[in-house]
Amino acid sequence: MSGPLGDSQSSDDAITRKFNATNAKRIALLVVIALIAYHGVLHLTYGIKSCKWLLSDGSFHGFGDYSVWQPYGCMIHTYNKIDSRMCLRYIAYWGGKNHIVFLGDSRIRQLYYAFIKTCVPNENLINTAYPAHHDLEYKERDLKLDVRFLWHPVVNESMTKVFTQWLSLQVSERPNLIVMGSATHSIKSSNASVKALEYYRKNLTLLMPSLDKLSASSKILWALQDPVSSEKLDVGRVMITNEQIDAYNKAAMEILKYSNSNNVHIWSSARLVAQGYASDLSNPNEDGLHTNNKALNFAAQILFNMYCNDQMNYNDGTCCSDPEIMTTLQIIVFIVFTLFIVIATVILIHRKYFARKSYKWHLLVNEELDELTDNNNPRVLNTEIKSYSELMICLAKIALIMFYFFLCDRTNFFMKENKYFTRPNFFLPIAYVFALGLFFTEESSHTIVLHRDQTDELKGWMQMIILAYHYTGASQVLTIYMHIRVLVTTYLFLSGFGHFTYFWQTGDISFHRLWKVIFRINLLVVCLCLVMNRPYQFYYFVPLISFWYLVIYTTFYAIPHVTAASAEANPIQYLYMVLKFVVLFSIVTILYMSEVFFEKIFLTRPWKALFVTTDDSIKEWWFRWKIDRYSVPAGMLFAFGYHLLKKHHIIDDNHHGYLFSRGIGFIVAIASFAGIMMYVIFTMMCRNKPECNEIHPYISFIPIVSYIILRNISGLLRVRHSTFFARIGKISLELFICQYHIWLAADTHGILVLVPSYPVLNVVITSFIFICIAHEIHKVTQKMVKYAIPSDWRYTTRNIIIFLLFLIPIGIKDGMF
Structure with a gap:
């Protein structure tokens, strides 16, 4: 057919021939291979553990009452009192301990309170009668729970002595989790001087060897400082600016990145959470310095996900959680599936490279087939061979698809989000x-x-x-x-x-x-x-x-x-x-x-x-x-x-x-x-x-x-x-x-x-x-x-x-x- 209509119709037919289900599935296969390569590079670069992602990055999804914090690449479980106490009890039952220390300034004290409020059955049990600048402690014997706050607002020799004391103790007596951070007190007491920042940098460098040594038995988190609301700060705190906080955070990151231990982490995601709520009118900061309760609750949830997920194996908590161990039956099934793939591959190779033999070879094969068949009809045997070949190719396709299913949802290879x-x-x-x-x-x-x-x-x-x-x-x-x-x-x-x-x-x-x-x-x-x-x-x-x-x-x-x-x-x-x-x-x-x-x-x-x-x-x-x-x-x-x-x-x-x-x-x-x-x-x-x-x-x-x-x-x-x-x-x-x-x-x-x-x-x-x-x-x-x-x-x-x-x-x- 000639003319515009005929050209249009032939063009549509060409498009239909190219964009069909078969070609779409070929494209999907190439995309899957590319994504596997991409995520393989990510894991080689950053590791396959998702704890690093939980503590370092994330974003807010939704808005208003539906706003939730989403860590980068993994799922966070929302721990209520029952879940958190179940986790602590599980660790204690299997001979572990729940010795957790919060060390630093008043912002770290806020994290201490948010953490224990998540796991304490009755908030009246929390003692708030201590003076502000004082050590705090909460214990429960049956849970082997010992949560402490140590008031050390400045990185100096007193903080170093604490680590020296811990290193002198037996491993069983050391904390198994330490959350620490400091900056605002140094900024305030020095009136934001440059010398204070250098003093902070020098003392943190001196503290590093102790952190590395203690990290062999304890997980250590250095919490970056949250931003402040400058317009709400009182006169005595106006020198605590976000520029100063950023400078102290930068110094901490530059020093801690040289840690030789995988158990020393820079905790930056809590800062991102607090930054997201800095202008939240429904949860305003009371003084411009301290973090509002909603951000603190998210920070406590991050801590519990890091501490408990691998123990509790909640379906919606994949951060810091290892994948399921394969069962014997799964291993056997994968071996069988692998055999299907190998056999199907051999069949496809045979079809492609051996089907173009000479006519003489084809006649020879037919003569051999004649001898193998009782009815002297090689077509019957050829049909059966084709049928079994098609069946094996189908089984191989199922096997490949099942491998993809397993890779997606029984490993940490691909990311997951809530x-x-x-x-x-x-x-x-x-x-x-x-x-x-x-x-x-x-x-x-x-x-x-x-x-x-x-x-x-x-x-x-x-x-x-x-x-x-x-x-x-x-x-x-x-x-x-x-x-x-x-x-x-x-x-x-x-x-x-x-x-x-x-x-x-x-x-x-x-x-x-x-x-x-x-x-x-x-x-x-x-x-x-x-x-x-x-x-x-x-x-x-x-x-x-x-x-x-x-x-x-x-x-x-x-x-x-x-x-x-x-x-x-x-x-x-x-x-x-x-x-x-x-x-x-x-x-x-x-x-x-x-x-x-x-x-x-x-x-x-x-x-x-x-x-x-x-x-x-x-x-x-x-x-x-x-x-x-x-x-x-x-x-x-x-x-x-x-x-x-x-x-x-x-x-x-x-x-x-x-x-x-x-x-x-x-x-x-x-x-x-x-x-x-x-x-x-x-x-x-x-x-x-x-x-x-x-x-x-x-x-x-x-x-x-x-x-x-x-x-x-x-x-x-x-x-x-x-x-x-x-x-x-x-x-x-x-x-x-x-x-x-x-x-x-x-x-x-x-x-x-x-x-x-x-x-x-x-x-x-x-x-x-x-x-x-x-x-x-x-x-x-x-x-x-x-x-x-x-x-x-x-x-x-x-x-x-x-x-x-x-x-x-x-x-x-x-x-x-």
């Missing part, structure tokens, strides 16, 4: 994505209610909202939490609708179909359980939909078998289907009303390990099951009612017109809109999560059915769909599971940081890689289904037996057998 919530952070990305989704719309070839394009679209935009919800930590807002609960319920509702429709229309209740669906749903999660050392229940959504699929299958498999064809031939079978629904809803209600009966069923071996967490608790499964206990049955019932209405011509969706007559359609539309608004009002009226969760199962179907009716009542709306959301919806299950470790981090408690210091770019890069991996897993899973669950029942049985034998050692480990 989530922080603000309403703009949650709603603006959703608005952008919805604008993009509405831009890419087209007409579907289907006209029926909840056709495949429509359900994929629905799953797609719901998944995008859920991802934004998890990424920003929006669960703290009750209204948002309850709307997300509806989206999760909708997934289960659609699962019930879709599987019921398939069984009802096809009557296919074969075991081949059963295992095919179970394999497709569970492949990724089983691999993650083995690689990431997490129980099956950790990925709660997959156990949930797997369980409910088995329930749907059992409902149809139970005698009498009822399908659309059998019911058409014998209308009494409609009654049998209704009775099955009555039994199903009754069993679900009985299980909910008797938690003891529920536990007896699901805590029975050998399937107990599928429903408990690592601490052998079934509470997580109980919560997930009961909150959406009626969702799948409701979806099944909706599908049954929908097919009955179609059969009796009450609704007609085989054309592009309305489902109902104009008058009935108007009434139904108003009722549906009212149903959605009713649920919105409910989410705004309920007061707490337990109360909302208790009511949710009984009314969650209302907004779902209302949306489905509004989406399908008009033929124009029914056939239009967003191709962007539909493509996302096709991989929604993979997106939901993959987000745990390669988009979020620390088992969803934080976010993965591949590009530090550039949050927007980091979201773009991590999201691009995340979506490409989810798409590849979806594609590989579809290929592997035909090998794992072949159409021949004998091979399927063989594979299931091999899989069960493979699970025996895992089952013994987890207490299944």
